[in-house]
Amino acid sequence: xxxxxxxxxxxxxxxxxxxxxxxxxxxxxxxxxxxxxxxxxxxxxxxxxxxxxxxxxxxxxxxxxxxxxxxxxxxxxxxxxxxxxxxxxxxxxxxxxxxxxxxxxxxxxxxxxxxxxxxxxxxxxxxxxxxxxxxxxxxxxxxxxxxxxxxxxxxxxxxxxxxxxxxxxxxxxxxxxxxxxxxxxxxxxxxxxxxxxxxxxxxxxxxxxxxxxxxxxxxxxxxxxxxxxxxxxxxxxxxxxxxxxxxxxxxxxxxxxxxxxxxxxxxxxxxxxxxxxxxxxxxxxxxxxxxxxxxxxxxxxxxxxxxxxxxxxxxxxxxxxxxxxxxxxxxxxxxxxxxxxxxxxxxxx
Numbered sequence: 001x002x003x004x005x006x007x008x009x010x011x012x013x014x015x016x017x018x019x020x021x022x023x024x025x026x027x028x029x030x031x032x033x034x035x036x037x038x039x040x041x042x043x044x045x046x047x048x049x050x051x052x053x054x055x056x057x058x059x060x061x062x063x064x065x066x067x068x069x070x071x072x073x074x075x076x077x078x079x080x081x082x083x084x085x086x087x088x089x090x091x092x093x094x095x096x097x098x099x100x101x102x103x104x105x106x107x108x109x110x111x112x113x114x115x116x117x118x119x120x121x122x123x124x125x126x127x128x129x130x131x132x133x134x135x136x137x138x139x140x141x142x143x144x145x146x147x148x149x150x151x152x153x154x155x156x157x158x159x160x161x162x163x164x165x166x167x168x169x170x171x172x173x174x175x176x177x178x179x180x181x182x183x184x185x186x187x188x189x190x191x192x193x194x195x196x197x198x199x200x201x202x203x204x205x206x207x208x209x210x211x212x213x214x215x216x217x218x219x220x221x222x223x224x225x226x227x228x229x230x231x232x233x234x235x236x237x238x239x240x241x242x243x244x245x246x247x248x249x250x251x252x253x254x255x256x257x258x259x260x261x262x263x264x265x266x267x268x269x270x271x272x273x274x275x276x277x278x279x280x281x282x283x284x285x286x287x288x289x290x291x292x293x294x295x296x297x298x299x300x301x302x303x304x305x306x307x308x309x310x311x312x313x314x315x316x317x318x319x320x321x322x323x324x325x326x327x328x329x330x331x332x333x334x335x336x337x338x339x340x341x342x343x344x345x346x347x348x349x
Contacts, residue, residue: 001210002028002060004048004090005067006041009171010105013203014064015041018210025211030056031067048086053093062101062157062210065090080138087142091149094156101157103209104146108164108195108219109136109175113273119193119225120278123162123217133266135175143217159209163220164195164277166202167300192274193225196300198291208287219277226293228271 001018005011006029018025019041029041030048044056048067057063069082087104094102111121112128127143129136143160150158165175197220205220279289 001025001062001064002030002057003041004030004063004065006043007031007033008066009168009199010166010203010206011064011066013199014066014206014210017203017207028056028060048090049082053089054096057093057097057099060097060099062103063090063094063099064103064105064206064210066105066206068105080134080141083138084141084145087145091146091153095149095153099156101159101210102146103159103161103206104142105206106143106160106162106217107136107139107175108162108221108275108277109133109270110140110143110162111275111277112136113192113269113271113275115273117274117276119274120221120276121219122278123219123281130266130269133264133270135264136266157213157215159214160217161202161205161209161220162217162277163202163205164197164222166197166199167296168199169299171199171300191227191229192272193276194228194231194293195221195225195276196293196296197222198289198296198299201289201291204290205282205287208282208285212285214285218282219279220282221277221279222289222291222293222296223279224293225276226297230294231297 003011003014006015008031011029011031015027015029018027027041029043030046031043032045032047034045046052046056048056049069065087067086069086091102108121110127110129111117111125112130114128114130118125127140129140131137146158146160150156201222202220205218208214209218279287
């Protein structure tokens with residue numbers, strides 16, 4: 001099998017997981033960046049936009065497309081067409097190379113964040129990315145392109161994965177960073193539920209898609225969700241400004257235009273309205289998340305000293321406070337008793 005974007009966070013994890021299946025899977029890693037030998041894969045350096053993609057896929061049975069030309073500094077305005085061309089060339093090469101399966105990485109952001117969204121969203125929900133957020137819009141376009149290609153190549157197994165915000169300790173994705181920056185300005189009284197997925201769980205989902213008989217679209221998410229207010233308490237982050245929604249949108253455009261924050265204005269609805277997804281379909285084929293929303297968020301977001309890290313930490317802090325209060329109380333009591341004894345021993349005037 002082949003992994004495009006093998007040098008990335010997900011690709012390298014997937015390569016390691018497949019390499020652990022000694023002798024079971026032959027892995028070909030494709031990436032435009034210089035590749036590391038420790039990836040345990042047959043490395044083929046090349047650019048899907050310009051090089052001979054069919055040659056990269058020679059002898060490959062299944063390809064997991066994890067590479068992207070997306071550049072968050074421009075909100076995808078210049079990279080969307082590059083990504084679409086990359087996928088178009090990859091799919092054409094997959095047909096020419098008689099590949100039997102293609103796994104395409106999309107995003108749960110394709111559903112859009114809307115006040116009318118059910119919680120959670122299933123894979124049959126409409127794709128309604130919010131206007132002005134080109135990352136989500138171009139992921140939806142990639143899905144439409146792949147669906148048209150699959151209609152012409154029905155013999156090839158096509159799997160589309162739609163993960164929520166993926167993170168890990170020391171590895172915070174651009175989506176996590178911009179969402180964190182965006183919540184510094186709160187719009188109205190909104191407190192939407194949010195989800196955070198561990199990169200290891202995402203790599204495990206890709207592994208299931210590659211090695212199993214999955215077909216169609218699958219959400220990739222942890223179990224349940226956490227309220228945005230709870231998320232802010234976990235990290236000790238509070239909005240430094242709470243304004244009406246219209247003002248929040250204007251501030252986002254202003255901050256983006258002058259590069260005062262890495263937050264494209266189109267992402268504001270994703271901090272106001274729900275886009276929580278269900279993982280039931282993927283769970284039904286044997287995949288299960290090993291990390292909770294709170295674990296992922298706490299591990300990947302540096303917390304302020306006053307943050308509530310976990311319930312266990314909160315309990316320990318409460319116990320420490322109780323012990324301190326008792327110690328002070330005991331000290332006061334002992335002091336009072338000592339003063340009373342001294343008073344009793346003092347001769348009367």
